[in-house]
Amino acid sequence: MTVPERFYEFMHFKQLKPRTVEIECGLSNGYLGKQRKNKGSFGGNILRKIEQKFPELNMTWLLSGDGDMLNTKYREVRSLSIDTVEEESAFYGSAQQEIISLLRRQIEQMESALSDKQKLILILEKQLVAMEA
Incomplete structure (x- = not known):
């Protein structure tokens, strides 16, 4: 070469x-x-x-x-930078997983609340029909 x-x-x-x-x-x-x-x-x-x-x-x-x-000096700095980035990525990746988990739980709670409200609407609609009759 x-x-x-x-x-x-x-x-x-x-x-x-x-x-x-x-x-x-x-x-x-x-x-x-x-x-x-x-x-x-x-x-x-x-x-x-x-x-x-x-x-x-x-x-x-x-x-x-x-x-x-x-040059050796540059390789050491590059290696240190890569290690730091990997550590930060691992930290943020862990935090990201926690946030996703919290958001999923919040979605489940909202879906449950929505289901309860839909049931309440059905009950109230039945009462309204009964009152009109």
């Missing part, structure tokens, strides 16, 4: 479009695609721009394919 191909893998991971990256890094229009298509490489100046714009990208991985795509 070439350097441009690995960089495309990183862009895919970050959900970035090549043109957006070219603009942000000050590269010419189509530069990334051309390098990828021709199995080219990036010069030192381009690599410095990429490194400045994407500090989370492991440059060793980009150049050689060795190691992980992301």
Whole structure:
């Protein structure tokens, strides 16, 4: 895998479009695609721009394919963020289940009250018919 191909893998991971990256890094229009298509490489100046714009990208991985795509520091922060989100999701999921349970009980109570009122209406209608007769 070439350097441009690995960089495309990183862009895919970050959900970035090549043109957006070219603009942000000050590269010419189509530069990334051309390098990828021709199995080219990036010069030192381009690599410095990429490194400045994407500090989370492991440059060793980009150049050689060795190691992980992301720098250790970024992976730890990302992992911590994911754990926090999962904990919060679990908490809110639990609270959501409690709310759903309460709402179901409230619906059952309202249906029971409605049934009682319908019975009362039938009784009153019978009394009204009896009084009119």
